[in-house]
Amino acid sequence: MDPIIANFIEENIVPKFNYWIYVILMMIGLYAMITKNNLIKKLIGMAIFQTAIILFYVSIGVKEDGGIPIISHHGPDHHQETEAHSEAGSENLKHNIIxxxxxxxxLPHVLMLTAIVVGVSTLGLALAISQRIHKSFGTLEEDEILNKLRPGGHD
Amino acid sequence: MKVFGLVAVFVVGLLLLSATQDFPSWGNPRSAASDGEVSSFYIEKTEAVTKVPNMVTAVLADFRGYDTMFETVVIFIAGIGIIAVLRNFEGSDSSIDYDNDDNGAGLLARFTCSLILPFIQIFALYVVAHGHHSPGGGFQGGVMLGASYILLALAFGLSKAKRIFSERRTMIFAVVGIFIYVGWGVLCLLLGGEFLNYSVLDSILPGDAMMARSYSMLVVEIGVAFTVTAIMFSMYSNLSTRGRLSKGL
Amino acid sequence: MIWQFDIIILIFLVVAAIVSLRLKDLLGASMVFGIYSFLICLLWAEMGAVDVAFTEAAVGAGVSTVIMIATIFSTTRRSKD
Known part of the structure; x- marks a missing residue:
């Protein structure tokens, strides 16, 4: 690739790309929730909206040369350190600079982890309610349900 | 409605897109969220005060224990809500009849499932028990354990799965999970500490105060796993049979 | 973090989201939604959020797809839009 173009991408596209896509996904979900007629489609839109917000939170927690948030004392950086302190026992472990x-x-990972599990339980509840609606009205389309609810409305 | 939706989406989308200009760039370690006092404390001090290398589990089960406790309660309430919405409590329909005629999958699928189910369940238990040293924990292990029962129901029919994990047993499991979590917090109260302050438990657990926090995380994760397993299976069995618990998929 | 990988998955994500909302067959839509969940799980593993990725793989791609299909089988498979 041309170094100028590569540089342009590095400086202008990469730092913000995640946030643009999160806005686009969120808007796809919002549009589906507003305009889709089918209740299951609305729920898929809701789930997409939710994952977009989780994507935003996780993107904020990323660090440029950061690994996964599990402390490792066996990596190449920590190896000598651990060797040197091995006789002194675990007392010295807390003095290791992390x-x-x-x-x-x-922190964002923790908040979002619980959000995903609560999200699936709310999705389950919403699906249960739409099954109940299907039992009462025989359809999952919003306009047909509204038609039946209207006084004097039929079919 | 379509036009209104499009206009609303465009306006909100443009506002949010213009707001992204003020966000910190992706992967910047000096951004306000990553450089704050709380996050730095979690990263630098978690292992020193709890002896748990996985920070996510430590923050989930120890530092933010209240949060996780009430999330578990939310999951339990959602499970109860699904039963309340779908079950027909009037007439003879409410009695749960275990039909024998709901047939599972074919022979090949049954055989494969009976081969891999023990491994799925052992891996799920490993994820719960080893959650504070590797990725995993109560939520993930519980969902996997619940999914193994869902697989059992798909392969052998819901009536067979219900004979192993009946409705009554499911609900007892869900309540026991919350009871373990809350009971562990109350135990801290009885020993003179604050609610869910695990470090006072070192008088009854082996090791020092830090190891007490590490063991307590395992206990509350087991509680979470109980509730999540039960509610995931209850959710599937009610949704796939419209609350009748017979003649499933 | 590898930004090339990130951009490719993000583009696939948008495509999967649009396809799952445009399909008229609800069974297909929930299948594509399962694919969406797997892609986003991959994205989080790439960003270093292993616990979140693990949860999403178990919950989003596993259980939520299953309960959605269970609902579709006991209601209706066709959608008007």
């Missing part, structure tokens, strides 16, 4: 730039930010 470089916080080497680990991704764990």
């Amino acid at each position: 470089d916080k730039d080497k680990y991704a930010n764990p």
Whole structure:
């Protein structure tokens, strides 16, 4: 690739690309929730909206040369350190300096982990309600349900 | 409605896109979210104060224990809500009849499932038990264990799965899970600490206060796994049979 | 983090989201939604959020697809839009 184009991508596209896609996904979900007629389609839109927000949170926690948020004392950086302190026992472990730039930010991960599991339980509840609606009205299309609910409306 | 939707989506989308200009660039370690005091504390001090290398599990089960406890309660309430919405409580329909005629999959699928099911369940238990040293924990292990029962129901029919993991047993499991979590917090209260402050438990657990926190994380993860397993299976069995618990997929 | 990998998955994500909303067959739509969940799980593993990726692989691609298909089988498979 041409170095100028590569440089342009590095400086202008890469730092913001994640956020653009999260906005696009969120808008796809919002559009589906507003305009789709079928209740299952609305729920798929809701799930897409939710994953877009989770994507935003996780993107914020990324660090440039950060690994996964699990502390490793067996990596190449820590090996000598652990060897040197091995006689002193675990008492010295807490004095090891942990470089916080080497680990991704764990806080957004924690918040989003529970959000995913709660998301599936709300999705299950919503699916149960749409099954109940199908039992009462015989359809999952929004306009037909509204037609039947209207006084004097039939079919 | 379509036009209104498009206009709303465009306006909100443009606002959000213009707002992305002010965000920190992706992967910047000095951004406000990553450089804050709380995140730095979690990264630098988690292992020193709890002896748990996986920060996510440590923050989930220890530092933010209240949050996880009520998330578990939310999952339980959603499971109860699905039963309440779908079950027909009037008439003879409410009695659960275990039909024998709901047939599972073919021979090949049954054989394959009976081969891989034990491995799925052992791996799920490993994920729960080893969650504070490797990726995993109560939520993931619980979902996998619940999915193994869903696989059992898909391959051998729901009536067979219900004979192993009946409705009553499912609900008892779900309640026991929450009870383990809350009970562990109350135990901390009884020993003179604050609710869910695990470090006072070192008088009854082997090791020092830090190891007590590590063991307590395992206990509350097991509680979470109980509830999640039960609710995932209950969710599937109610949704696939419209609440009748017979003649499933 | 590898940004080339990231961009490719993000483009696939948008495609999967649009396809799953445009399909008139609800069974197909929920299948494509399962693919969407797997792609986003891959993305989170790439960003270093292993626990979140693990949860999404078990929950989003596994259980939520299954319960959606269970609902579609007990209601209707056709959708008007």
